[in-house]
Structure formats: structure tokens, C-alpha cells
Amino acid sequence: MQKRILITGCSSGIGLAAAHDLQARGYHVLAACRRPDDVARMETLGFTGIALDLDDPASVDAAAEKVIALTGNCLHGLFNNGGYGQYGPLSSVSRQQLERQFSTNLFGTHQLTLRLLPALQNSGDGRIINTSSVLGLIATPGRGAYAASKWALEAWSDALRMEVRESGVRVSLIEPGPISTRFTDNVHQGEQDKPVRNPGIAARFTLPPEAILPKLRHALESRHPRLRYPVTLVAWVMSVLKRLLPGWMLDRILRSKPDATPN
DSSP, X not given: OOOEEEESSOSSHHHHHHHHHHHHTTOEEEEEESSHHHHHHHHHTTSEEEEOOXXXXXXXXXXXXXXXXXXXXXXXXXXXXXXXXXXXXGGGOOHHHHHHHHIIIIIHHHHHHHHHHHHHHHTSSOEEEEEXXXXXXXXXXXXXXXXXXXXXXXXXXXXXXXXXXXXTOXXXXXXXXXXOSSTGGGOXXXXXXXXXXXXXXXXXXXXXXXXXXXXHHHHHHOSSOOSEEEOSHHHHHHHHHXXXXXXXXXXXXXXXXXXXXXX
């Protein structure tokens, strides 16, 4: 039977690269996007387009119902990749902006995953892969809201992994680091006159979206998927420094270059 996977955030970047790769590997790809024109474009590319706005509970329910109907309630993979960044000093981020950041990056993912969990269990070998960030490991000035949502996603993924293990479903995190996508272009800036930007040196460590594909394939197809998959050198280094350095020293490093840690 052809394996079915739902990928959120498919309009570009990591999601679109994953959709093309998995389709070439024989998967039936259900490609979820927020904008109607992107959903239509997914159909022209040979995917099954799914309308999904993670910030809208009704949209999440409708998308889940459509996926369940299309797959006969049997889904092999769920790649929770959709999300965006709310940047700016925390003093510039309103409660409403913070709620929306969590609504899209965590609450919608939670709702969608729970709705599709029976379908993933029915496959006998279901996989849930969540796109985190290097900012799910460390926080930097100007990116506190986004980092908080990704730290929460990391904790949520850890708890879910242990809770569903006996059902045969496996949960993994992909931690990209700097990837050349439209993510930075779509960032919501808390201070328009003082936008938080990545320095030019970040480009030296930036990889294309396709860099995540070996990690995604392993998470989907290995009998023993890993808990976490750092992708770029930045993600690897930060995961090591987080474990080895005392907090005050890591703070000093991150404060010295407040815009030095992308995506």
C-alpha cells in the first residue's frame, strides 16, 4: 500500500522540498498550505492540496476531516512543518502577538496531531516529525517569542513521544538552524524601525532546504528513528554548547552578537 504523509507549511522552503522528495520516493503527499492559491498550486504539482490555517481551530478541524476521508483513516506520516516567527524585543511583543505565535507554532500543531493520531496508529508504524529550530535549544535577544514557542514544541514532542510509544507511533524533532527559505522574509517584526536581522556571516553556515531530506527520510523510514535531528553546523554546535557551558557563559556569547543565530 502506498504510504500517505501530510506535510504542513508546504508553500515553499522545507515543506515544498520535502513534498517533492517524498513524492519521488513513492509517497502519496498531502500538502497543506494556508493560502488558497498555494493549495491550488499544490494540485498542479501532483500533490493533494489541503487548506490549513494553524491559527484557526475550525480550519484545523476541517483539514483533519479531509485528511481522514482521503486516507481512509490510515496515515503513515505527519510532518508538522508549518509556522512563522514573531521577532522583536519582548517589550515590543503584545499579548495578542504572543498568543498568535503560540497558536500557530504549537496549539494548531497540537490540535491537528491529536485529530490525526488514530489514523497514525492505524498504520501500525506511524511517524510524527516536528520542525523545531536552533531557537528551540537556545534563546537570543529579539527572538524570545519565537524561541519560547519552539522550546514549548520541544517539550511537547518529548512528552508525546513517551505517551504514544506503546501504540507504535514514533515522534522525532528536526532542528534545522540556518536554512535558505522564505522564513526570514515572512517574519513579523515587533519594531518595524529596528528589525531583527541575521548578520552577513550567517550566510556562511546556511544550507538549502534539501539539507533536511536525509534526516526526514531517516525519521520516516528507519526502524529506530532518532529523537532529534540537528541539520546545520549551527544547530550541532548550539546543542553541544547548551550541554557543556554554564548558563552565564552561554548568555555572554549570545548577548555579544544578538542577531547571530538565524532560524
